[in-house]
Every structure is written in structure tokens, then in C-alpha cells.
Amino acid sequence: MTKPFLRRAMPLFAALLLAVPAAAQDSGDGLYAFTQDYEPAPALWRLSDEDTTLYLLGTFHALPRGFEWRSAQLDAIIEEADVLVVESSDFGAEPDAIDVDAKLTARLQRRLPTSSRLSAPGAARWRQLVAMSGHDFVSIDSMPLLLGLLTMGMTGGGPDTSSPLYGVETVLEREFLSRDRPILTIEDSGGVMYSLLRLDNSELVGELEAKLSDWDGKSLGHFFNTDYVEETGDAYWVEEHNWARGVVADDFDMGFGDGPIGQAFDFNLLARRNADWAAWLEARLAVPGTALVAVGSGHFEGEESLLAMIERRGLVAERID
Template sequence: MRFTLALPLIALTAGAPLAATETEVTSAPTELVCEAGSGQKLSDIEAVPPVQDYEPSPAMWKIADEDTTIYLFGTYHVLPEGFRWRTPLFDKVMAEVDEVVFESRDDEEVEPGDLSVDQLRLMLLLREYRSDTPISERLSEQNREKFLRLLDAADIPAARVEHGPPLMAMLAIVMAMIEAEGSQRELGVETIIEAEFKESGRPISAIEDFIQVLENMFNIDEVTMIDALEQGLTEWDGCELFDPADVDWSNEHSWAQGKLDAADLEEMFEDPFGKALYEVLLTDRNRAWTDWVVKRLEQPGNLLLAVGAGHMEGPDSLVTMLEQRGVTSNRIQ
């Protein structure tokens, strides 16, 4: 049975800067012992890119008053090479706007080997939430070995995650799986947009402090996090990670075609950890972003607000919250 972790919302954080401190642990990576052909290492998997048989048209909205225009564009943080998502209308908007605003960013230029302020803040945050008990020892005996096997298969040093918040281990595993499937942050929408704005010398900013968002995530009940990890490990046979030929690209295709489907988000309400994560990652942030947009409309300007597409779906979407505040978002793509 392939490994799955029921955390689709974690993909919303894929564009976040991640770092971790090394700590001494007593647990050692466990050597994979599986049937011939089924003991996978993520580094050995050759990704199979998705096939697009359609013209892309990801969702975009326009919010405007007398002297302010905000284009709202739902992004995908990580994408596979060659995945098409740009349109003539998007390129027109890119040429027209004066600035771009992302969810978060770490643009501080530092010398090679040095850490940025946000990376240092993250290290301090991880130390604050450090646990003396390794994650593996908080798991059931049957899943303890699986967890260490999974870290080893994903080339994640146990020392990097064992004493940190369980959520950081989950993030590291999910990101390793996403990268093994062929998606990269360097090919994500924000990375592409940022490079073009830097080249043109236009302003780039962020709507929030992502270190604070991470801290809010860390404050989710740890027992709930461990239970979610237990569930994923219990359903995994400890050997096969995934078949690259069977990777499900349906979410990427739906996004590129501008389809809004909250089905994945609704599934999170069936799981206590999913419900908690939904509240922290979507509802709370969308509420804060709604306040930001309403206030920003008081200033003249022409800007692009590029944030994760998951924030545009469901009953607590940014578009819905803006509508409830009397701000109309007209979909233009």
C-alpha cells in the first residue's frame, strides 16, 4: 500500500521558507526491508510529468473602486516543469499593475552560509517548541519503525525533525513527496511572478508574517497532530511510497482550468486535525486578508494580489468574505 498523509491543506504552505536545527537523537534510520521492487527511496523515483490537453485559464478576479484596482489571482506554489498556466489576460494584467503582493516572502539578501532574519526567527521558534521526547517515541510501537523508515526513504535526517513540532515533520515529508512527484518551488507561480517584478524594478511585498502563521499552526493540539500522523502510517505498508505513473495531477489541472472545487477542503472536516488546520490556514488568514483588502482600497493604486488558490474556494473563501463586507470581486478569468 502506498503512503498517503491526509493533509491536503499542508500543500498551501509549500511556498513557505523552511529551516530546522540539528539535534542529537537516539533513534537511528531504519533500513528498508521490503519485497523486491517495493522498497522505494524518493530519490530513486523518476517523475512522470502531467499531460495538458487544454488551454489554461486559472481563476482571476478584479476588485475596483474610483482610484484603486486589485487583481486577485489564485496561485499554485509548486508546479512540475513545463506545466502551462499563463494566459494573454494574465500577461496583460502583469504589464499593467504597479506592484505585487504575496502571502509571504523572505527576500533579504545575505552572504552565502548566512541566515536571513526570518530564518533566524524560525530557528528560535523551533527551539521554543522543541520537545525532549522524539516524535517517534510518541508514536505507537507498530508505527515507530514506519516513521523512521519514511524519513530515511525521503532522505530527511531524523535529527532535523524528531524533537521539533510534529507539524514540521509532516511538512518535510509532504514537501519531499511533492518534489519526488516532479513539482518544484522554483517553478511555482509566485517564483515566476517575483522574478519578473524584480527585473522590472516594481515593488514586491507580503500580506502577512508567515513566521506568525507557523506559530499558530504549531499551537494546534499536538495529540491531534500525532493522531493524524498515526493514521497515515497505519494505512501505509512501510514499503511503497507511490507509483510515478499514477500520480494524481487532478488538483493542478483543475486549478489551471479555473475550476473551483471545495471537495478536498470539505474532506478535512472529517478529521479533527484537518478541521484545526483549516481554521488556522484558511479561515483565520482569509479573515485577516479581507481586512487588508478593505483597508488597501482606501489607497489609490493598481496591484496584483497573488495568493494560494485554496483561499478562493469553499464557504470561508477570501472572495466570499469580501462579498460579506460589501466588496465585489468580479471574476475576469
């Protein structure tokens, strides 16, 4: 499903996990136990000039309790940095410019339910899919399509012991608040959310119809990925383990395919944001001091990664771990 994306690339939606009852998150008993027989060393980069140093850290926004990810090098950077920069934070100095709640409410009031835009067989399969997610049908059916799919992919279909409560940003925010150091946000999170809310056209619904027709009906996971296999134990946490070891993949798959739906997610949640962040980082080099910039690890992977966008600006982020 989209769990890897949630944990690695979108803290705006990671809060949805907090809406899942703790009992549901922990109901896997020992199925999701993990072991770490290695010293954590997550990937770190440095972008700097004569009087500014920006340390870049890829993060997981949600992690299981007790998962170790801090290295001595990262701890030293936390001590050195004057400011923490994250994607989204309740402690950020600047409020979001866009009131997403108001815009979502307005859209819901005038939006036709997704089921009414599907064929009769498609609507029936849509209802079946939503039921498997455990979410209320009317709620998902009334959401803009991309938001509905993201919500189901992240929080439906089974237990998950990861939580934003143990995510990297939560821990880092606590460290910087305890030192009375500022926390900044690299973007307007409301604007990012709105980029998804406003995309709700017939092309997206048409792809949903096709995907529902092709779906075998076995599970929510098979809808998002025909090769989906239910994993447990350390196999379930393989991406977390790779990240904690400092492995950076060549590509990042959000799990929505390469059709209109996948393209919409890729552009709005990855490529466009990475380009904007690279511009932000270049501008930040004009501000003397040291900053720790912590954003989802998925943004450091693929041809449209943040690192690629930085390079296109004639800058180099040097890996230092």
C-alpha cells in the same frame, strides 16, 4: 499525500522541495511527463472601488518545468499592476516580525520526541512511517508534530518534478523586479509558521497513535489517505491542469482528515489566514492604484475561502476571466 496542498496553498513550506536533491526530483524519468492541449486561462477576480483595483490570482507555488499557465489577460494585468502582493517573499518590503528559527530552536530543546509520547507499537510504526519518507528519523521525531507530518507529506515517498523554481510566485517576482516595481507580502509568514509550531498537544499525539494503528503500512501515501492511488503522467498533474484551465473546485481537502490534526491545519493554514487576508484587502482599497494579489489557489475554494471571507465583509470579488 499533501503534495496538492504544498503546491497550491503554502509557499512557506514549498522551499522544502528545494532541499530534495534534483536527481531525486527528476528520477521519475517519463512517469511524470505531461501534455497541455489547451490554452491556459487561470481564474482571475477583481476587487475594486473608484480609485483602486485589486486583481486576485490563485497560484501553484511549485510547478514542473515547462508547465504553461500564463494567459494574455494575465500578462496584461502584469503590465498594468503597480505592485505585486504575495504570501511570502525574500523581496518583500517588510521583514517577518517573528523569528521562527529562534522559536523553533527553543521548542526543540525542551520538546519530548514524538516516539516517547506513543505506545511501543505506535512508536515502531512511527519509525516505519518516517523511514518510508526518506527523512532522518531523529529530525522528524524531534519536530513539533504538525511540522513533522507536513514535512513528510510534502517531500517524502517518491519523486516529484515540481519545484518552487518554476512556481507562479517565482515567475511573477521576476517580472516585477525586472520592471522595478515593489513586492509586498500579505502576512507575517513567521507568525503563520509559529501557529503550527506551538500546537503539539496530547490530543494531536492521540490522533497520530490512532492513525498509525489503522495504517496498513503499505506506503506513506496510504497513511495520509486510505484511498491513495499512485498516479503518473497527466493523471498526476490533474489539479495543475484544472487550475490552468480556470477550474475552481467547490471544496479544498488538505489531506489530513477531519480529526484534531486536520482541524488544526484547516484553521491555522486556511480559515484564519483567509479571514486576515480579506481584512487586508479591504484596507488596501483605501490605497489608490492597481495591485496583483497572487496567493495559493486552494484559498479560493471551500466554505471558508478567501472569496467567502471577502463577501462576509460586504464586498464582491468579480470573476473576470
